[in-house]
Each structure stands twice: as structure tokens, then as C-alpha cells.
Amino acid sequence: MLTEVAGVEVRSQTALGSSHAWTLHRGELADGQGFFAKIAPGHSEALDVEATGLHWLGEVPNGVPVPEVLATGAGTLVLEWIPEARPSADAAEELGRRLARTHLAGAESFGAPWPGWLATLPLDNTAGDHWPTWFAEHRLRPYLRRARDAGSLHAQDVATVEKVLGRIEHLAGPAEPPARIHGDLWAGNILWSRSGAVVIDPAAHGGHRESDLAMLHLFGAPHLDRLVHAYTEIAPLAEGWRDRIALHQLHPLLAHVCLFGTSYRAQLLQACTGLGAR
Known part of the structure; x- marks a missing residue:
């Protein structure tokens, strides 16, 4: 106490x-x-x-x-302490605009000059300047190895994820500069107050801005369509960004496999299948 x-x-x-x-x-x-x-x-x-x-x-x-x-x-x-209130469409739109400004503030590189953590899992924040390679080597492969070593993923599961990693340059979309991202922006890390939304529990680093949006889509968020529309008024997204949601979700899904075991295995493999890994 x-x-x-x-x-x-x-x-x-x-x-x-x-x-x-x-x-x-x-x-x-x-x-x-x-x-x-x-x-x-x-x-x-x-x-x-x-x-x-x-x-x-x-x-x-x-x-x-x-x-x-x-x-x-x-x-x-x-x-x-943030007193909570019901989420509103207006608050979601304002959060979308504010998130866009935060992303546009940028970062010196992908990664961060501090050690990374996602809950109790270490994050490798080694700096990088090429997002597809950085994402594969510092976000996906470390958790893939951890999940394999814990027995939460089988050899065939690992091979399925590796097929996606082998195509990541093709899947990643247009190059973007490092964005200043929250890093764990699921709906539970948004507090809705009377004065608007407040974000908590970040795994903040220089990353790809689509990663925050993909995390919002992973478990759903109130008035998400309105949030995204307001976001794009400030920072339009590259063509095909919705097709890349599953790629960005691989990191949180692997993290959930590491934290909670096989209950997230099927969702991880489904995302890989959607990205062309069979």
C-alpha cells in the first residue's frame, strides 16, 4: 500500500x-x-x-x-484518476484526429531509445530504418521463437508464419517514415471520459502508423468507422491499408499466444491464411 x-x-x-x-x-x-x-x-x-x-x-x-x-x-x-463516461461518436472522431497528429509527429527511427515492454513481454526496440525488415526481426520473430519454445505453436504453425515473413516486402505496402505510435492501442487501452478519450498502457515507439489502426480493429472499438474517417481527414492512409490489417495484427496475436497460450493460435493462423500463407 x-x-x-x-x-x-x-x-x-x-x-x-x-x-x-x-x-x-x-x-x-x-x-x-x-x-x-x-x-x-x-x-x-x-x-x-x-x-x-x-x-x-x-x-x-x-x-x-x-x-x-x-x-x-x-x-x-x-x-x-480518469473518471469514465460512455463513448460517443464525437469523442471517437476527436480521438481519430488527435491520433493522426501524434503519428505525424514522427520518431527518429523505427524502435526507440528505451527498452520496450508489452505487458510483461520484452520488446526489442533496436533502431531500424526499413520497416518490413524491422517488423519481421524485432517484432514477429522474437515472439514466434518464444511461442515455439513454450510449446504454444507447433512446427507447422511456425512454418506458416514464416511463409508470411518470406513475403513481407510484398505485403508491407508503400514505404512510410517512422510514426510516433502507441504500440498497444486496443479498445481496453482507451478510457472514455466526459471530456473525451484518453489513452493508457502504451508500448510507445517509432513504428508504422497502420499498426495502431490494426490494433483498434483487432478486438473492435466504439465508433471505429467514425474514428478512422476523422483520422484520414488529417492523415490520409495509403491505398490498400485495410488489406494490410492482418499483417500488422500478427504482432499482437503472437504476443497473446506468448501471454495466454494456445487460445489465440487459431486466430493467428487465420490471419496468416488471409495473407496468403497456407
């Missing part, structure tokens, strides 16, 4: 359960500030990197809204 945050006494704190390797808490400080905390003494780096990603995304003028980081360090991440 926390006793203070950034020198301010904690007035109250309630446990909200757990997720991955951390416990979750809601509380209030003596000055009335509401807060949300993740506590994981054994995963301090992952929480510190999450804070770094929030700061990096939040640097963009009129970019995606992120919660204020109140404190981080020693296996603890404390954020401002």
Missing part, C-alpha cells in the same frame, strides 16, 4: 485486483487528487518505460490525450 505520492499523503486506497504481474489500486491524496496505481516490485523497468511512453506521446500538441504521471519508480506507477 502507498503512504504518499510525490510527497503528498495518501488519504485512501482501494485494491482493484491485478493484471499481468502488477496489482492495481485506486486512491485519493490528501489534496483531493484521485489516482490510479500499478505496483509491481519485480517489474520496475516495465512501469518506468510505460511512464516514458506516456510522456513521449503527451509531448505532441493536440495529440492523443494521456493521463498525467504523478509518480514512478521502485516498481510503482501512479497516474491521475
Whole structure:
């Protein structure tokens, strides 16, 4: 339990359960500030990197809204509490426009100058300048090996994914510069508040902007068509981007196989089949 945050006494704190390797808490400080905390003494780096990603995304003028980081360090991440509201079409459109501005702010390279984490899985943020090769070698193959070694994918499954990797130059579409992406933008990482949407839990890095949009499509998001339409008003997408959604979804699907086992195997293989791997 926390006793203070950034020198301010904690007035109250309630446990909200757990997720991955951390416990979750809601509380209030003596000055009335509401807060949300993740506590994981054994995963301090992952929480510190999450804070770094929030700061990096939040640097963009009129970019995606992120919660204020109140404190981080020693296996603890404390954020401002965001009261939630029902998602609206107007809020989704505004998020689409803000996401486009964040992507257009760009990055120095694919990857990042900090170690990467996706939940408790390490991400290889080694810098690269050619997205298809970078995506294959630093996002897909590491998780493919991990899933194989854990027994969650069979040899034939690995071969199926490798067929996609062998065609990645053909599948990747037109070259784009590195975008400033959230990196794990599924619907559960969007909080809908009265003042609009706020994004949380980033695996932020320089990546391909279609990866964030593909993640939004993976499990669905409220008013997604309106969000995408508003996005394209600011940053039009390259022709055929919908055909590439499955390619970008291979990374989160492989991550889910690594985190949760064979329950995501069929969805992974279905995505590969859609990309021409049989």
C-alpha cells in the first residue's frame, strides 16, 4: 500500500485486483487528487518505460490525450484518476484526429531509445530504418521463437508464419517514415471520459502508423468507422491499408499466444491464411 505520492499523503486506497504481474489500486491524496496505481516490485523497468511512453506521446500538441504521471519508480506507477463516461461518436472522431497528429509527429527511427515492454513481454526496440525488415526481426520473430519454445505453436504453425515473413516486402505496402505510435492501442487501452478519450498502457515507439489502426480493429472499438474517417481527414492512409490489417495484427496475436497460450493460435493462423500463407 502507498503512504504518499510525490510527497503528498495518501488519504485512501482501494485494491482493484491485478493484471499481468502488477496489482492495481485506486486512491485519493490528501489534496483531493484521485489516482490510479500499478505496483509491481519485480517489474520496475516495465512501469518506468510505460511512464516514458506516456510522456513521449503527451509531448505532441493536440495529440492523443494521456493521463498525467504523478509518480514512478521502485516498481510503482501512479497516474491521475480518469473518471469514465460512455463513448460517443464525437469523442471517437476527436480521438481519430488527435491520433493522426501524434503519428505525424514522427520518431527518429523505427524502435526507440528505451527498452520496450508489452505487458510483461520484452520488446526489442533496436533502431531500424526499413520497416518490413524491422517488423519481421524485432517484432514477429522474437515472439514466434518464444511461442515455439513454450510449446504454444507447433512446427507447422511456425512454418506458416514464416511463409508470411518470406513475403513481407510484398505485403508491407508503400514505404512510410517512422510514426510516433502507441504500440498497444486496443479498445481496453482507451478510457472514455466526459471530456473525451484518453489513452493508457502504451508500448510507445517509432513504428508504422497502420499498426495502431490494426490494433483498434483487432478486438473492435466504439465508433471505429467514425474514428478512422476523422483520422484520414488529417492523415490520409495509403491505398490498400485495410488489406494490410492482418499483417500488422500478427504482432499482437503472437504476443497473446506468448501471454495466454494456445487460445489465440487459431486466430493467428487465420490471419496468416488471409495473407496468403497456407
